Amino acid sequence: MDMPQPSRAVLSRRDQIVTGLRALLPADAVINDPTETRAYECDALSAYRCPPLAVVLPRTTDEVAATLRFCHENRVPVVPRGAGTSLSGGSMPTADAVVLGVARMNAVLETDYDNRFIRVQSGRTNLSVTGAVEAEGFFYAPDPSSQLACAIAGNVAMNSGGAHCLKYGVTTNNLLGVTMVTMDGTVVELGGPWAETAGLDLLGVVCGSEGQLGVVTEATLRILPKPEGARPVLVGFASNEIAGACVSDIIKAGILPVAIEFMDRPCIRACEAFARAGYPDCEALLIIEVEGSEAEITEQLARIKAIALSHDPVEFREAADEEQAKRIWLGRKSAFGAMGQINDYMCLDGTIPVSALPQVLRRIGELSRAYGLEVGNVFHAGDGNMHPLILYNANTPGQLETCEALGAEILKLCVEVGGCLTGEHGVGIEKRDLMGVQYDPADLEAQMRVKDVFDPRWLLNPAKVFPLDASATRRTG
Amino acid sequence: MRPRSEVELSEAIRAAVGPLAIMGGGTRRLGTDAGLVLETGGLAGVRLYEPGALTLVAGAGTPLAEVERLLAGERQRLAFEPPDLRGLMGREGVSTIGGVAAEGASGPRRVQAGGCRDAMLGVRFVDGRGEVVKNGGRVMKNVTGYDLVKLVAGSRGALGVITEISLKVQAVPETEVTLISETSGPEVLQAALRTPFDISGAASTKGHALLRIEGLAGSVAYRAGALKATLKGDWREVDGAESAAIWRDVRDVAEFAGRSGAVWRLVVKPTAAEGIVARLRAEAPVEALYDWGGGLVWLLTDAEAQVRETVGSDGHATLVRALPGMKQPLLPPEAPAVAALTARLRAEFDPRGLFAQGAA
Known part of the structure; x- marks a missing residue:
């Protein structure tokens, strides 16, 4: 993975740039001590690191605007950062960049239950949005697994998903409006506490643009009344094919579980060894969760049971009480920790059409053997979003590279069967150079023209998303 | 013009010397389009339908009724229930799936299942430069690159001609x-x-x-x-x-079909809806229909009603059916910073202004 050479012109003005930022912002908002900027050298894709030129931590939209205007005038690249939990390197800096972190902007600005929205500053964490409304019986639906730590700013930038998006959609389906600052310091209001826009849906393209079009400082989010209850069942199968067919039949039957999670044998074994959740020893396992009142849950689970039993499961396990429900989720929720216990791992994030599931899992098994690295699969089966976990040893020279090569093969496979490179983690730097697998040059050109409009100088998070050679003339121009 | 393929469409756009009026079934456009008519009927046909994956891919010119018939055969449907506005607009014609996508046409279930934009998983389109562009795909979760699908959904042809759409569909509940x-x-x-x-x-x-x-x-x-x-x-x-x-x-706003008067479509903060209607009624006769829990208001008014002034900052109003002599723009004006971005996007995707009519 390459990053562009830092601009000498910027590095040579390092002191002037820091002095200029200090003149615009409160004293504690600008950090340039190397021992402190190190904390910002990477995000959750921690294999790649680079301390930035400086870090700015504003408290208001005006301070964000002042920072961006200054950096625009001085042609300094800016890397926006939420909570730094990106798995794709979305907030990894370069040596010539100012990191603009919104973590201090975490206030709730407005809650409105009759109109079912909350307006927050973008540094607020995902889970604390729900925390602000749950006393009134509401919740914010997108629930990425980093929800305790991740910020709404990053959720908007990456269009984050989660385990429950089968029913509730991802960030873009739950985002009503933003206050955003473009690279030249202009403050733009997009959307608002109403359903949709009449003009071009700029909000729609900003969501998921990985911090390349603007810095979101406030967000208006749809909140939903919390369902009365939820309960999972666990079903074990003798093959991936049968589990896949069961998923497809449940969806076709018109039952809408909030989650259908899938684990394959390597993953089941690792989880079992780690968490001892008492999972059956089988080839494939589904956890299906439904919501509603007690009677509604019973009704839905009866339908699911009938469908599951028609597929000859090795086990169908219901939860009689809260404790048993927790045990069903226990293994799944510790899957990443379990795999990490065995070795270092790389978590992929491709999406495939649900129908291609058995074929893709078979091929991943073949690739795993060919590359000599074990792969466990855990994923959101209802929407086809896979998370193959490739195990490797970072201390063995060459294994990271082998792992990345295997990862690239698996993602190419996802695209080949009609899916995509990333379902919820984003492109960042991690999948940047694979974009040509999914998109033709004209497709990428169309996307880059959108960036030309919002950030003509290509200063905002410039070396991400697009293959470096495709964006080269724009970044230097 | 009625191109039969993306290649023909691309050639037609490259060769165009003046405004083009993109036409699906002509059932839901705002106002009247000037320019050379460019029909999408030659780009029809369902390309893929996987009921078990809740996915359908169709050419833009595919009649909406054909899509709905096919889905009904598997007890499925479009969750966003696109309105049929022929009665309201006093038009004949066959609504196409491309027209639905270009309008972002969303019905009552938007409050629960989302709108047209939320069901659109992918698009192919030909922009004003004649470039064939694809974006998104046919899977439910996809954050690979920018979401141009949302930008094209509801854009009324302002950025290009949609040629193919992939949609998430839904099982019909019992x-x-x-x-x-x-x-x-x-x-x-x-x-x-x-x-x-x-x-x-x-x-x-x-x-x-x-x-x-x-x-x-x-x-x-x-x-x-x-x-x-x-x-x-x-x-x-x-x-x-x-x-x-x-x-x-x-x-379908059937209540206002066949009635005279101007028709406005207000998208507002739900709790503001009744107050807006009450303030308008104090000045002029107004009939109102509320959907989306108040978030969507259809108004039947005379020409003088000060609709946009009354909506103010609580949302926006589109003049769906104007009366002769009305001077207001059909689409609501945007704030300067938003209008500037929109204008630059249109200039990037349609540098010759071929689709200037597209956004009414």
Whole structure:
């Protein structure tokens, strides 16, 4: 993975740039001590690191605007950062960049239950949005697994998903409006506490643009009344094919579980060894969760049971009480920790059409053997979003590279069967150079023209998303 | 012009010397289009339908009715229930899936299942430079690159000609029930939407409140009972075809079809809806139909009503059907910073201004 050479012109003005930022912002908002900027050298894709030129931590939209205007005038690249939990390197800096972190902007600005929205500053964490409304019986639906730590700013930038998006959609389906600052310091209001826009849906393209079009400082989010209850069942199968067919039949039957999670044998074994959740020893396992009142849950689970039993499961396990429900989720929720216990791992994030599931899992098994690295699969089966976990040893020279090569093969496979490179983690730097697998040059050109409009100088998070050679003339121009 | 392929369409756009009027079935455009008519009927046909994956891919010129027929055969449907505005607009013609996508046409179920944009998983389009562009795909979760699908959805052809759309579809629930209260108005809709009973339609017409519940039979019965116990007023229930007919009329704004007057479509903060209508009524006769729990208001007015001034900062208003002599733009004006970005996007994708008519 390459990053562009830092601009000498910027590095040579390092002191002037820091002095200029200090003149615009409160004293504690600008950090340039190397021992402190190190904390910002990477995000959750921690294999790649680079301390930035400086870090700015504003408290208001005006301070964000002042920072961006200054950096625009001085042609300094800016890397926006939420909570730094990106798995794709979305907030990894370069040596010539100012990191603009919104973590201090975490206030709730407005809650409105009759109109079912909350307006927050973008540094607020995902889970604390729900925390602000749950006393009134509401919740914010997108629930990425980093929800305790991740910020709404990053959720908007990456269009984050989660385990429950089968029913509730991802960030873009739950985002009503933003206050955003473009690279030249202009403050733009997009959307608002109403359903949709009449003009071009700029909000729609900003969501998921990985911090390349603007810095979101406030967000208006749809909140939903919390369902009365939820309960999972666990079903074990003798093959991936049968589990896949069961998923497809449940969806076709018109039952809408909030989650259908899938684990394959390597993953089941690792989880079992780690968490001892008492999972059956089988080839494939589904956890299906439904919501509603007690009677509604019973009704839905009866339908699911009938469908599951028609597929000859090795086990169908219901939860009689809260404790048993927790045990069903226990293994799944510790899957990443379990795999990490065995070795270092790389978590992929491709999406495939649900129908291609058995074929893709078979091929991943073949690739795993060919590359000599074990792969466990855990994923959101209802929407086809896979998370193959490739195990490797970072201390063995060459294994990271082998792992990345295997990862690239698996993602190419996802695209080949009609899916995509990333379902919820984003492109960042991690999948940047694979974009040509999914998109033709004209497709990428169309996307880059959108960036030309919002950030003509290509200063905002410039070396991400697009293959470096495709964006080269724009970044230097 | 009626291109039969993306290649032909691309050549036609590259060769164009003046404005083009993109035409699906011509059933839902705003105003009248000037320019050389460019029909999408040659780009028709369902390319892929996987009921088990809830996915359908169709050429833009595919008639909406054909898509709906195919889905119905598997007991599936478009969750966003696109309105049929022929009656309201006084038009004939065959609505196409491309027209639905270009308008972002969304019906009553938007409050629960999202709008057209939310169901659009991928698009192919040919922009004003003649470039064939694809974006998104046919899977539910996809954050690979920028989401141009959202930008194209509802853009009214301002950036290019949509040639293919992939859509997320939904199973038809086994039961639907509508609760009707003749003593409650729009004010009860927001209270209903605050409950956990998963309402899939919340409308008010002729002073009646309408709430729709869909799902498994037992669940629907439970929620209908729970809602009646929670909300004030007298409620009666209708189900099946009778319920479906009510929502078809709400969706298509049937109440205003064939009536004279200007028609406005307001998208507003739901609790602001009644106040806006009351302030307008103080000045001029106005009829109102509320959908989306008050978030969508259809107005039938005379030419003088100060609609946009009254909506103010609570949302926006589109003039869907103007009266002769009305001077207002059909689409609501945008704030300067937004208008500047929109204008630059249009210039990037359509540098020669071929689709200038597209956004009315």
